[in-house]
Amino acid sequence: MARRVSEPVVLGGRLADGTRIGQDQCRLDGADANRRVTGESLKRGTAYIYENRPALSRQVSSEPSFKVEIDPLDLVSSTIHEAATKNDVSSLVHLLEGGHDINDKDWAGRSAVFLAVRNHSYGALDLLLRHRADTLGVVTHSDDAALHFAVKGGDVKIVNSLLTLDENCDVNVRGNGDLTPLHLAVNNNDTEMVKVLVQHNADVNAIDSTNVTPIALATSRCSPELMFHLLSPRATGAFCVRTEQQSNGRLRGPRTASESKDNINNQDEMQRTPLMLAALFGDSDSLRLLLSTGADVRRVDCDSRTVLHHAVGHSKVLDILLQNTKAKRLLEKKDGAGCTPLHHAAQGGFDKNVRSLIAAGADRNSRNNNGETALHEAARHGRLNVLKTLLRGSGREGKPGDSIKVRLVNTANSRGLRPLHLASKYGHPEVVRYLLDNHAAITQTVEGISPLHYAVKSGNQKTVDCLLDVHYDCLNWDDDNGNTPLHVAANENLPEIVTLLLSDGAIITENLHRENALDVAINKGSEDAALAMGRHGR
Numbered sequence: 001m002a003r004r005v006s007e008p009v010v011l012g013g014r015l016a017d018g019t020r021i022g023q024d025q026c027r028l029d030g031a032d033a034n035r036r037v038t039g040e041s042l043k044r045g046t047a048y049i050y051e052n053r054p055a056l057s058r059q060v061s062s063e064p065s066f067k068v069e070i071d072p073l074d075l076v077s078s079t080i081h082e083a084a085t086k087n088d089v090s091s092l093v094h095l096l097e098g099g100h101d102i103n104d105k106d107w108a109g110r111s112a113v114f115l116a117v118r119n120h121s122y123g124a125l126d127l128l129l130r131h132r133a134d135t136l137g138v139v140t141h142s143d144d145a146a147l148h149f150a151v152k153g154g155d156v157k158i159v160n161s162l163l164t165l166d167e168n169c170d171v172n173v174r175g176n177g178d179l180t181p182l183h184l185a186v187n188n189n190d191t192e193m194v195k196v197l198v199q200h201n202a203d204v205n206a207i208d209s210t211n212v213t214p215i216a217l218a219t220s221r222c223s224p225e226l227m228f229h230l231l232s233p234r235a236t237g238a239f240c241v242r243t244e245q246q247s248n249g250r251l252r253g254p255r256t257a258s259e260s261k262d263n264i265n266n267q268d269e270m271q272r273t274p275l276m277l278a279a280l281f282g283d284s285d286s287l288r289l290l291l292s293t294g295a296d297v298r299r300v301d302c303d304s305r306t307v308l309h310h311a312v313g314h315s316k317v318l319d320i321l322l323q324n325t326k327a328k329r330l331l332e333k334k335d336g337a338g339c340t341p342l343h344h345a346a347q348g349g350f351d352k353n354v355r356s357l358i359a360a361g362a363d364r365n366s367r368n369n370n371g372e373t374a375l376h377e378a379a380r381h382g383r384l385n386v387l388k389t390l391l392r393g394s395g396r397e398g399k400p401g402d403s404i405k406v407r408l409v410n411t412a413n414s415r416g417l418r419p420l421h422l423a424s425k426y427g428h429p430e431v432v433r434y435l436l437d438n439h440a441a442i443t444q445t446v447e448g449i450s451p452l453h454y455a456v457k458s459g460n461q462k463t464v465d466c467l468l469d470v471h472y473d474c475l476n477w478d479d480d481n482g483n484t485p486l487h488v489a490a491n492e493n494l495p496e497i498v499t500l501l502l503s504d505g506a507i508i509t510e511n512l513h514r515e516n517a518l519d520v521a522i523n524k525g526s527e528d529a530a531l532a533m534g535r536h537g538r
Contacts, residue, residue, distance in 0.1 A: 080104060084112035084128065087121035092128070102133045109140025117150045117158055125158065129165035136173070144175035151181040154188065156196050163200045171200045178209040186214045191226040204230045211268045215290075219277040224285035231264075231289045264295055271301040272310070279307050279321065282314035287321075297327045306330045308341040315352045322360045331362045338368035339377075346374035346390065349383040354390065364390055364408060371414035379419035379435065382428035387419075391438060406439045416445035424451035424467065427460035432467065442471040448479035456485045456501075459494055468504060475506055482511030483520075490517040490533070493526035502536045 080100045083091040092112075096102060105111055113133045116125035129135075135146040147169060150158040159181075162169050172180050182202040185193040198204070205213050218227050265273050275295040278286040291297075297307050308330045311318040321327040334340055342362040345353035354374070358364065367373055378387040391405050412418050420440040423431040432455075444450050452474045455463040468475060478484045486506045489497045498517075508516050515523065521530040 079106070080112045081106040081110070081115055084116040084121055084124045085119050087116070087119070087124045089123045089127055092124055096127075096131055102128060102131055105140060111138045113146050114138035114149060117146050117155075117162075118153065120153070120155055120158060122157060122161065125161055126165060129161065135162060135166050135169055142176060145169075145173045147171070147173055147181045148175040148179070148184060151184045151190075151193055151197075152188070154190055154193065156192055159193065159196055163196075171197060171202045172206055178207070180206045180208075180214070182206065182214045183208055183212075183217060186217045186222060186226065186230070189222045189226060191223060191229065194226050194229050198229055198232065205264070205266055207266060211266075213266050213268075213274070215264065216266065216268055216272070216274045216277050219274050219283050219286045219290075220281045222286075224289075227283075227286045227289055231293050264290065264293055265299060267299065267301070270303075271299075273299045273301075273307075275299075276301060276305075276307050276310045279311035279314065279317050282317055284314075284316045284320060287317055291320075291324065297321070297324060297330070300333075303336045305335045306333045306341075308333070309335055309339075309344055312341055312344040312353055313348055313350055315350075315356065318353055318356055322356060328360060331357065331360060332366060334366075334368070338370070340366050340368075340374075342366065342374045343368055343372075343377050346383060346386050347377040347381055349378075349381065349386055351383075351385045351389055354386050358389070365411070367411075367413075371412070373408065373411055375408055375411065375419050376413060376417075376422055379428070379431055380422040380426055382423070382426065382431055384428075384430050384434060387431060387434060409435060409438055409440045410443075412443075412445075415447075416443070418443060420451050421445060421449070421454055424463055425454035425458060427455075427458040427463055429460060429462035429466050432463050436466065436470045442467070442474050444477065444479070448477075448481075450474050450477045450479075450485075452477065452485045453479060453483075453488055456488045456494070456497055457492055459492065459497065461497060461500065464497060464500060472504070475501065475504060476509070478509070478511070481513075482509075484509060484511075484517075486517040487511055487515075487520050490521040490526055490529045491524050493521070493524070493529045495528040495532035498529050498532040499536060502533070 080092065080095045080102070081104075082088070083095060103111055103113075106115075111134070113125065113128050113135055115121070116128060117138075138144075138146045138149070147159065147162050150162055163171060172182070174180060175184075180203065182194065182197045182204065183206070185197055194202075202214075204215050207213055215227075215230050218230055265275070267273050268277075272280070273295065275287065275290045275297065276299070277283075278290055300306055301310075308318070308321060308327060311321055330341075332340055339347075340362065342354065342357045342364070343366075345357060364375070365373060375387065375390050377383075378390060391408065409420075410418055417425075418440065420432065420435045420442070423435060432451075442451055452464065452467050452471075455467055476484050478487075483491075484506065486498065486501050486508065489501060508518070510516050511520075518530060518533050520526070521533065
């Protein structure tokens with residue numbers, strides 16, 4: 001008995017009259033009876049339907065219940081998910097008309113909308129959207145909407161379909177991490193996608209779970225063109241009136257210029273504004289755009305750092321800011337540690353930055369919370385070029401005793417440490433030599449520690465030599481505990497320096513604990529230092 005059907009045949013489904021056609025209950029003319037029949041394997045011909053054949057049974061009845069003439073063009077996918085994946089619109093139509101749940105999830109928790117988006121199935125997606133398929137919760141255990149996945153896939157056509165055909169699609173919908181689709185487009189540095197989202201009124205100032213906006217995100221990773229689109233009048237809403245639109249039941253009206261400026265200055269978890277981030281990452285193009293759109297240069301982050309602090313290390317960005325009148329007023333603004341931008345530039349060894357800041361009027365005598373100047377920072381970190389720049393032109397030639405240079409070189413911090421102490425402590429012999437050549441005095445800290453004590457402890461023999469060449473008399477100075485540099489060398493187990501000090505005439509004395517250098521070496525277990533003292537013969 002043959003039946004001719006006018007509707008598509010659904011393998012694994014039912015005929016129009018309700019007859020079920022299981023994939024294991026079908027056989028083609030000339031086909032192996034045990035062969036699994038799928039949509040891809042069917043050709044034009046006759047399908048034999050075995051109504052009484054048990055599912056998955058390999059035994060074929062001698063006579064089929066009936067047969068159906070099949071045109072392969074009439075075949076449809078067995079599930080709505082398969083149809084969406086293959087962009088099989090005709091199958092999708094049949095399945096939806098047959099009452100299939102449009103929002104049903106597959107074995108992996110994915111909806112047909114998600115599969116259409118992922119596989120760029122334009123026709124299938126349009127059909128699903130026109131049938132009001134849900135574009136939220138398209139994947140189980142994910143907060144991302146279909147629009148998030150479309151943006152990640154970089155398909156502008158899919159994104160346009162979602163935004164135009166789904167009346168409930170919110171361009172600012174929140175996903176994992178409270179990210180909006182615009183955050184994702186910016187993260188991918190996808191300029192075309194950003195343009196499309198902005199044209200659909202994406203909020204460039206939406207904050208994610210870490211309080212980061214798309215604008216702030218763009219300053220660290222995106223092209224100037226992308227930043228331009230984010231800061232365009234349409235994006236910021238400062239110079240255009242938006243048409244009110246429905247967004248998840250909320251009406252969103254036009255944004256005022258003052259509101260837009262406030263949002264451009266939105267601060268992240270560390271209280272950094274987009275302008276600060278542009279400075280931090282050396283993004284001069286973004287910095288210019290932000291300044292031109294009214295970004296506030298006076299904001300400070302959680303460490304009280306200004307945009308000038310963040311600009312240190314990026315000469316082009318710093319020079320742009322120093323041309324801005326408001327930014328220039330921040331030269332002496334101190335962070336939480338009391339450091340000015342000049343302190344930061346000196347510490348980092350950014351000589352060009354130091355010269356720019358000084359030329360703009362930065363005070364070389366400004367002190368941080370520890371009473372240290374930028375010169376202290378340069379000495380501590382061995383920044384010889386910066387140290388020279390800081391001292392250049394700070395004194396009056398021919399009158400070294402009255403010069404500002406001498407006072408700057410010999411400025412002590414709150415513990416009595418001068419730049420020479422710090423250079424000696426951290427083993428920078430070139431800096432030590434330059435400071436000594438520029439009238440640095442050998443003094444002791446409030447604990448009685450001399451630069452030679454620090455130099456010995458650092459283990460840098462060149463630094464020790466520099467100090468002894470200029471100030472031999474500090475060889476036997478003791479600190480508040482009665483320890484001389486020789487005691488320190490013994491304690492640190494430095495045999496070469498022990499030998500050097502003894503050869504230069506170091507006197508063996510006792511400290512306040514009635515220990516000489518050999519006692520210290522023995523008690524500390526400094527075997528090499530003890531042997532060096534024994535071999536020296538003193």
